[in-house]
Amino acid sequence: MSDSRPLILVIDDDPDILRLLTMRLSATGYRVTTAEHAQAALNRLEVEHPALVLSDIRLPDSDGLALFDQIRARHPSLPVILLTAHGTIPDAVEATARGAFAYLTKPFDGKQLTDKIAQALQLAAPSSTRTPEGEAWRSELISRSHRMEELLAEARLVAATDASILIRGESGSGKEVLARAIHRASPRAKAPFVAVNCGAIPEQLLESELFGHIKGAFTGAVANHRGLFQAAHGGTLFLDEIGDMPLPLQVKLLRVLQERAVRPVGASESMAVDVRILSATHRDLDAAMAEGQFREDLYYRLNVVSLQLPPLSERREDIPLLANHFLATVSEKYGRQVNGFAPDALEALSTAPWPGNVRQLYNVVEQVCALSTAPLVPLTLVQRALRVPTIEVLSLAEAKTRFERDYLVRLLKLTNGNVADAARLAERNRTEFYRLLQKHGLTPELFRADDVADGRQE
Template sequence: MIKVLIVDDDDDVLNLLETWLTKEKYDVKRASSGLEALNLVGIYAPDLVITDLYMEGMDGMALLTELHNDNPLLPVIMLSGQAQIPDAIKAMHLGTSAFLTKPINQNEFLETVSKVSPNLSDKSSFNEFAKSIVFESKAMSDIVEMASLVADNDVSVFITGSTGSGKEVIAKSIHAASSRRDRRFIAINCGAIPEQLLESELFGHEKGAFTGANVRHEGLFQAANGGTIFLDEVGDMPLALQVKLLRVLQDFEVRPVGSTKTYPIDVRLISATHKNLEEAVEKGEFREDLYYRLKVIPLDIPNLAERQEDIPVLAEHFLSDFSKKHHQTKKKFSPDAMRYLVSMPWPGNVRQLINVIDLCATLAKNKNIPFSLVKNAVHDDPVQLQTLKEAKHEFERGYLLSVLRITHGHVANAAKMAGRNRTEFYKLLNQYGIEPAKFRDKNIIEKEVN
């Protein structure tokens, strides 16, 4: 029998909900305050909590936060007779499974409870979610199960793991399994964009906000409205921008650079980092309040070497991908070659494994990939630091893409922002094979022509 804890400071509401739930064969306990509910949780261990939003003392939001500090996956349904739309959005982002307004409709209420309750034991969502991720290990199974349980929910997810471990793969899978799947998934690497551009990229800017801002630019938070935004390497975000991000997550609205207006947003936030943010908080390099706002549901992806069972199935998967992409017969690793792959430390994780497999599949002269080829591909020193030229190339290309997005492909404005003349700027664009026309908004072009 599913155990439900109902929390409200109105006895009439408690009596009504208890009657409805008991008739449907739920095991019900009741509490008249948030503090009483917290005391009962440890004793009763409910499968589901239903709480009012506005209560004396600890309100529903505070109760929700406390509950999820101990059990991030505990389903919570929020009720309110006074709430505005921003309250509902905030509650959903903090991890509520549903938000209902009073007066409560009996059928709607029971349908919502029924919809939330089966997820407690139903494995179908896990099986469906797992189709998009290749794994065999218990460690990844636990990660995938947690991700599948929170996917169809607006709660913020915080993914940690070394570079190349697959953080964005998990983020995309969460989005694809959510109710936002038909809206945009927008990813941005916070460490790859200079601070002065990152604010405009995230929050947008008004025309004339700074040199080169000749058109209004919609930031990524507004562009992702209704969908999901993935902030990769959020640990590299400058402190000044951390303050602004925190305000966005608290108020669910953005104010573009140079604007006095704010715009409401409804986005699901997933963030990731390879850094230890607890240490960064202690050193004063990352805001503690933002850290806890991001880390509602933490997912820590283990290094590939810590889940060796995944290596054979990943290797087979990437070989299949390679053969389909290049229209070749699928190749396979010899037993000793596979054993060697499994034994390697893989400091570059899955990303490094992909590179090695692609190289082996390219160089193999027949269907079988021998041990000697794999060993040469790995070089026994598999991860190479980028050369200065490679790092410079990666930074410059990312920078050029950013200024073109911000200026909507207007080369003169982009060149001015970059501190280059138009001739030099065009040479850089040609060098990196970037076409500014792809960044232009047809509506803006028409306005400029007219």
């Protein structure tokens, strides 16, 4: 069973301080990992996922502020508490102004330290998220990737607010899945979550779909129609592929966000709406703004907080988890007894390029599950689903031997089994050529026609 106690990274070049803090924090119920200098701390952060960093502000290989800035840049949601001597208090104050949670002066009071740590952990990750029930919000996001954990920590923090969020990421990387998770973690979780793909609906229909219309507003409007903003009232509206929204609709959307009211097509009065906006795009909106294809004022309305989903190729440690999760789901759906992947099949999945990201992985798993006739999915099915030709991996010696034999066969076929001609083409003497034939078990007579037209003999 994994240890669910919060992990704290303690950084200090004084071994006695490290021992004291380790004993005190362990006795309080935390797990502790330590580092004696800045580079060791950064290395720890690459492989471990501490809930909090407790660091001396003076280290032998780095300025304390520089280390704090590096931690902040790589792990923006990770709380940092600084330990400082009286002479470095100005640095600690500056770091606190730049985002450090707090600083304590040495010698520090033990209870004050543990209280500050408890307070930081409470604010950074509410206690409800430490329970299985509290993790339900992210249940669809299967991951053990360090980058994904950082992203989800940020998502969990911002979910508690009503800030608009722009989710960036490649097609198929899971932007809508993340948006649904943010909705589930938000105070609006019991209200509707409504999603619309702005690039999949023609412009003349998208306006009506978003804002609604009244009867008779246009040809075919035979009844009043409630738009998606009204359908999402009290909840969350997810605007997928917002970068593909036509400019005229961008103007109307901006007005809705400013006034918090919608006017259905053909109506003379607006209707108040209470909706939180999440949006997503795979496009470079900065480039789109520069080209006049996306409004700058709308961009800043939507991009209060930006979350970047990494492509699947940058979180390969998640591929086996996702593949087995999808296989269990699909095999149950189809009523198949497929229990897993052969080792070489799983390796092929883990090393594939995945231009279609998680969506492509699901499609591949669904295909191999439908075609598999054995409990374990074989490599050949995975290669077929990936549209990769079957490649037999040979050692260099094996490849050289195979090439040499195939070359000799082609020469014998070309010369109708005449060893003298074949040796001449290979630029080898007949004795050496015979040795090569013997090495590969090739008999020239097998390549001779029954009736040699030119009468040549060896």
